[in-house]
Amino acid sequence: MSSIERLDYYVRDTRPCMTSAQTGAKWIKELLEGHPDRIHDAFRMSKRIYIDLLHKLEVDHELQGSQRTTAREVLGLTLYILAQGGSIRLAKERFQHSTETISRYFSKGLTSLLLLSAEVIKPMDPQFREIPAEIRSDARYMPFFKDYVGAIDGTHVDARIPVEDQVRYIGRHGTTTQNVMAVCDFNMCFTFALAGWEGTAHDSRIFARALRDNRLNFPHPPQGKFYLVDAGYLLKMGYLKPYPDTRYHLADYARGSRPVHGRQEHFNKAHSSLRSIIERTFGVWKKK
Structure with a gap:
């Protein structure tokens, strides 16, 4: 040249x-x-x-x-x-x-x-006065889960991050992601979402922030109502985790030849089945 x-x-x-x-x-x-x-x-x-x-x-x-x-x-x-x-x-x-x-x-x-x-992105009824139709019409959950109002979980979403900040956002699969916490009802509608956290942030840390920061308008459950959460979340009133050291995921029950045994396994299986609503909701959202 x-x-x-x-x-x-x-x-x-x-x-x-x-x-x-x-x-x-x-x-x-x-x-x-x-x-x-x-x-x-x-x-x-x-x-x-x-x-x-x-x-x-x-x-x-x-x-x-x-x-x-x-x-x-x-x-x-x-x-x-x-x-x-x-x-x-x-x-x-x-x-x-x-x-x-x-x-x-x-x-x-x-x-x-x-x-x-x-x-x-908020509950239709903040007081959760009605029993969700998905629970009311299903004998697996009614009346045992009649006071449950939704499920909480986190999901990783791809993010484009400046090079100097990427390390904090590199998730489990080696790509830059943000960890998004969301709440959904049993009609597969999001009622709360908190985005922007780095991919390395633990679900329990994001959850604790959502509960503490009043500016986020987290839809706290009224007394006597509950959200379904997985084992990684904090144990708090209104947020029900599965029994520890007990079979939980539906795949574990499907693979095993041993029948469901005891009240803890029965509870965990129903908990897992009902809480899967948040995973299905994430799936529908990500296919958009």
């Missing part, structure tokens, strides 16, 4: 960069008017849900655009980054905006979604 070629390589090109005719606004218009699979693949939701979500955020959570960018595009680029696990740079090319503009509007869209989450 000659000296002139090297100079050309390092000198910044001053020509306009975002010049594609396929702007973000035009792309979203295509998605809304095109085949329903396209918008679902791009945003992980249907056209109807996207339109309803946009209306909700505009009316209740002040999602706004600008003179050059509509609220529809702000929501679109936010969902694109979240659904595709994309970077700001990829969104910059897709929506034909500068890095600063993409970053600013992604922050706005994310803030609106977080405000909405406080409205929807």
Whole structure:
């Protein structure tokens, strides 16, 4: 490479960069008017849900655009980054905006979604007055588990972390993850979520923080009501663990030739079966 070629390589090109005719606004218009699979693949939701979500955020959570960018595009680029696990740079090319503009509007869209989450990720009835239908209609659980209101567990979610902070986030499988604690009811609806903890954080540590920090609005069980938790959680009133040193996981009962014996094994088997609702809920969420 000659000296002139090297100079050309390092000198910044001053020509306009975002010049594609396929702007973000035009792309979203295509998605809304095109085949329903396209918008679902791009945003992980249907056209109807996207339109309803946009209306909700505009009316209740002040999602706004600008003179050059509509609220529809702000929501679109936010969902694109979240659904595709994309970077700001990829969104910059897709929506034909500068890095600063993409970053600013992604922050706005994310803030609106977080405000909405406080409205929807919560128990339908904070007092848990009704026996869950899934328990009431199942002889394996009724009446023994009639006062149980949900299950708690943690799951690891892939995370993109700056190099200098990655060590704390490297989980069991050698990848950077965040440990997300969640609560769900027996209708497979999340009623609480606490994200952002490093992959090396133990479930009991995150659980203790959720209980102590009133700002997180954790839905504590009323007196006489209980959450199902696994053996790794703290033993506290309102949070019921399985019996220790006793068969627990359903696979252990399925593999073994020995029948269920004693009240502790009967309890643990029912506990494991009922608590699996949180694992199934995580599975449905991760397939979205």
